[in-house]
Amino acid sequence: MPLEYACVVPHGGDIIPNLAVRKTERLFEKTRDSVRKIAREIREARPDTIIIASPHNLRLQYNIAIITSENSTGQLNGPRGRRVRLRLKCDRELAQNLLRESTQKHLPVVGANYGTAEGSASDVPMDWGTLVPMWFVAKEERVRARVVIVAPSREIPLSKNIAFGIVIGEMAEKSKKRIVFIASADQAHAHQKSGPYGFHRSATKYDQFVSRAIQKNRIGSISRLSKRFVEEAKPDSLWQMAMLAGITKVVEMQGTLLSYAVPTYYGMICASFVRA
Numbered sequence: 001m002p003l004e005y006a007c008v009v010p011h012g013g014d015i016i017p018n019l020a021v022r023k024t025e026r027l028f029e030k031t032r033d034s035v036r037k038i039a040r041e042i043r044e045a046r047p048d049t050i051i052i053a054s055p056h057n058l059r060l061q062y063n064i065a066i067i068t069s070e071n072s073t074g075q076l077n078g079p080r081g082r083r084v085r086l087r088l089k090c091d092r093e094l095a096q097n098l099l100r101e102s103t104q105k106h107l108p109v110v111g112a113n114y115g116t117a118e119g120s121a122s123d124v125p126m127d128w129g130t131l132v133p134m135w136f137v138a139k140e141e142r143v144r145a146r147v148v149i150v151a152p153s154r155e156i157p158l159s160k161n162i163a164f165g166i167v168i169g170e171m172a173e174k175s176k177k178r179i180v181f182i183a184s185a186d187q188a189h190a191h192q193k194s195g196p197y198g199f200h201r202s203a204t205k206y207d208q209f210v211s212r213a214i215q216k217n218r219i220g221s222i223s224r225l226s227k228r229f230v231e232e233a234k235p236d237s238l239w240q241m242a243m244l245a246g247i248t249k250v251v252e253m254q255g256t257l258l259s260y261a262v263p264t265y266y267g268m269i270c271a272s273f274v275r276a
Helices: 025-045 092-104 128-140 158-174 202-215 219-224 227-233 238-250
Strands: 005-009 049-053 064-067 071-077 083-089 109-112 123-125 146-151 179-184 253-261 268-275
Touching: 005 025, 005 238, 025 128, 025 179, 025 253, 025 268, 049 092, 049 128, 049 238, 064 092, 064 158, 071 128, 083 128, 083 146, 092 109, 092 146, 092 158, 128 146, 128 179, 158 179, 158 219, 158 238, 179 238, 202 219, 202 227, 202 253, 202 268, 219 238
Parallel strands: 005 179, 049 146, 049 179, 064 109, 071 123
Antiparallel strands: 005 268, 064 146, 071 083, 253 268
């Protein structure tokens, strides 16, 4: 059962209608429509397991985190007392296999559980990088796939995150399970002077580079970006997309840019990748 589908999905909480601030809700409409399209395409792919790479889960310095718990549960609070809650079952078997294969390839990976070794209390808190994309997949489209949550490392060479993606691709090609990969990724965060990261002209340039890389089906070209340029643009997308770039070294895929928007201080790209 080869990996048939992958995607880049943003994770700003305002994409979920119940979390949207009324003043800016309409600014997220284009992105919301694209995320819903991706969620429908994931349902049509009928995955057994969804591997989702989030920059906001366990941040293990100099190591890639692979969540090995049985469950992941999270909640996000919105305006006027509204909230959304999500609980997902994890694919422990695939997570352990990914941990073993990556270790054998001498990649810096750490398996992480929380609570108890197994059972209902084996439950890693779910971050918003996981919850927001999976809300549309699991809640709106009712996809019952299990998940494997992974978190990249920014301290290691980008090539190591790419190599981890290669392992994912190789495992997917040998797996009896249908697998989908989600790169949960907001783009540059330096689009507005009033934003928490200020303004830098590199933000627009970064987002343009990523958009063109997807359109030209050259996602691997992100590996050429300089550290200074990335620091100026302040994305949280590079490392998850590096994993996707690694996957495409194993699985030939065609990327499609579905939408791009800058509703507030950070860019949001939605893109789908299907087997070529």
